[in-house]
Amino acid sequence: MRRLIITDSCVGCTRCIPYCPSGAISIGKDRKAHIDRYKCIECAVCFNNANCPVSAIELEELGWPRSVREVFATVYKEHKETNVPGRGTEEMKTNDVTGRFKPGEIGFxxxxxxxxVGVDLKDAEKVTMALARLGVEFEPLNPLTFLMSDKRTGKLRDDVLNERVHSCIPEFKIREDQFPQVFEALQKVSKEINTVFSPGLCVKTNPDGTVPILRYLDQKKIFYRPNGKTNVGLGKPAAKF
Ligand code: SF4
Ligand code: SF4
Structure with a gap:
């Protein structure tokens, strides 16, 4: 679906402006609302919530590759563009069932x-390519992985590189000994991109209750916030993992 404001019927009341999470709506010299096509992440919040008094906000069909914006802004349904729901992280949160991350491994x-804030997919590609150079294993059930034309290099499809999305989550796993290299690569690439990012790590605790990696983070004086997650009663890891 494509979101736009029909300026002919808009009366410039400004009601829709604060609803836009991307600051994409402004009133033009013609005193009507306009959408900045670059900033708009196709979330439909303006259409669904602003309650335009003259129904000036309408939906039209979105074509590829712009439809990718909607995929990353609508996290609860499976999309034909990526074949997976949401933006990622489900795999990390369900490790007690899937067993994807084993002792000695770190999920990122x-x-x-x-x-x-949003993120340009060009910037997401800078991150995935920097990680791919270190040989990380990208999570296949992640919409960003689906958009890669080459998972070995982390390169995204050329036709999506001009798209901007609400947020996206590169997911991958590494061996514990790769951690310093990966962390340094992330620190370096963070200076080359025009958005914010926050790394999340998933590790299994050691048998003595200590948590791998924390000593390294402490040594480097890197701020972290430990979280535990227990999905009670969800069972053992499936045999295929
Ligand atoms: S709410 Fe409707 S009429 Fe008011 S500025 Fe937005 S599009 Fe125009
Ligand atoms: S679809 Fe979302 S990002 Fe685009 S103008 Fe409407 S509220 Fe803003």
Whole structure:
């Protein structure tokens, strides 16, 4: 679906402006609302919530590749563009069932962009390519992985590189000994991109209750916030993992 304001019927009341999480709506010299097509992440919040008094906000069909914006802004349904729901992280949160991350491995999720900030997929590609050079294993059930034309290099499809999305989450896993290299690569690439990002790590605790990696983070004086997650009663890891 494509979101736009029909300027002919708009009366310039400004009601829709604060609803836009991307600051994409402004009133033009013609005193009507306009959408900045670059900033708009196709979330439909303006259409669904602003309650335009003259129904000037309408939906039209969105074509590829712009439809990718809607995929990353609508996290609860499976999309034909990526074949997976949401933006990622489900795999990390369900490790007690899937067993994807084993002792000695670290699962990563790099939360890129936020409401009001957004992320250009060109910037997401800088991150995935920097990680791919270190031989990380990208999570296949992640919409960003689906958009890669080459998972070995982390290169995204050329036709989506001009798209901007609400947020996206490169997900991958590494061996514990790769951690310093990966962390340094993330610190370096963070200076080359124009958005915010926050790395999330998933590790299994050691038998003595200590948590791998924390000593390294402490040594480097890197701020972290430990979280535990227990999905009670969800069972053992499936045999295929
Ligand atoms: S709410 Fe409707 S009429 Fe008011 S500025 Fe937005 S589009 Fe125009
Ligand atoms: S679809 Fe979302 S980002 Fe685009 S103008 Fe409407 S509220 Fe803003």
């Amino acid at each position: 999720s790099i939360d890129m962009g936020r409401p009001g």
